[in-house]
Amino acid sequence: MNTGNAFFGYVEPRAPGNLHHAPVPAVLDSIQLDSPTSTLICFAAGPNGLLAAAGKTGAAFLGELYNAAALRRELEVGADTPPERLLLLAFERWSVHCLERLDGICALACWQAGTLYLYRDASSARNLYYATPPAGGIAFATDLDRLFELPGIERRIARRSLHEYLRLLDISAPNTRYEGVSALEAGHVLSWSPGPRHTEP
Numbered sequence: 196m197n198t199g200n201a202f203f204g205y206v207e208p209r210a211p212g213n214l215h216h217a218p219v220p221a222v223l224d225s226i227q228l229d230s231p232t233s234t235l236i237c238f239a240a241g242p243n244g245l246l247a248a249a250g251k252t253g254a255a256f257l258g259e260l261y262n263a264a265a266l267r268r269e270l271e272v273g274a275d276t277p278p279e280r281l282l283l284l285a286f287e288r289w290s291v292h293c294l295e296r297l298d299g300i301c302a303l304a305c306w307q308a309g310t311l312y313l314y315r316d317a318s319s320a321r322n323l324y325y326a327t328p329p330a331g332g333i334a335f336a337t338d339l340d341r342l343f344e345l346p347g348i349e350r351r352i353a354r355r356s357l358h359e360y361l362r363l364l365d366i367s368a369p370n371t372r373y374e375g376v377s378a379l380e381a382g383h384v385l386s387w388s389p390g391p392r393h394t395e396p
């Protein structure tokens with residue numbers, strides 16, 4: 196059983212018969228948030244996979260914030276406010292622009308107003324993967340093994356990436372060794388909502 200630190204989850208379009216009701220993995224915490232068009236289900240595993248939710252906004256965090264004290268002062272919250280709660284409040288105040296204020300080594304996911312934001316800091320110390328299930332929506336995880344625990348995500352070797360590895364002894368993001376699975380590039384944010392997805396540095 197996978198017991199490493201991670202967060203992972205998926206967003207499904209809200210349509211009759213579309214929810215998979217997959218078995219809940221071995222986790223420490225989970226959240227479910229609904230919008231008129233989609234449902235987010237997110238899990239945290241290990242003591243450092245952190246989740247927070249309030250109203251219709253949710254955040255998942257893995258890593259370390261170096262400027263947490265400065266963010267707490269800006270947001271006027273107590274010194275004991277944990278990073279996942281801090282990120283939730285930052286998204287509520289500044290939306291996706293709060294990512295410009297972050298200094299640290301981290302990967303995070305935030306769900307706000309029916310849009311999912313995935314972010315990986317520029318250090319590339321934390322991984323963040325995503326894939327599109329056949330039924331629609333999006334799945335994401337900081338650990339590849341955890342990604343394949345989610346409904347509709349199959350483990351199939353990508354021949355093209357295998358060739359890349361044999362030539363260069365490395366596979367560069369957004370490619371991974373699995374078909375249909377992408378790695379978010381370091382320093383980028385991906386926004387997803389029903390319709391086209393967008394990835395920006």
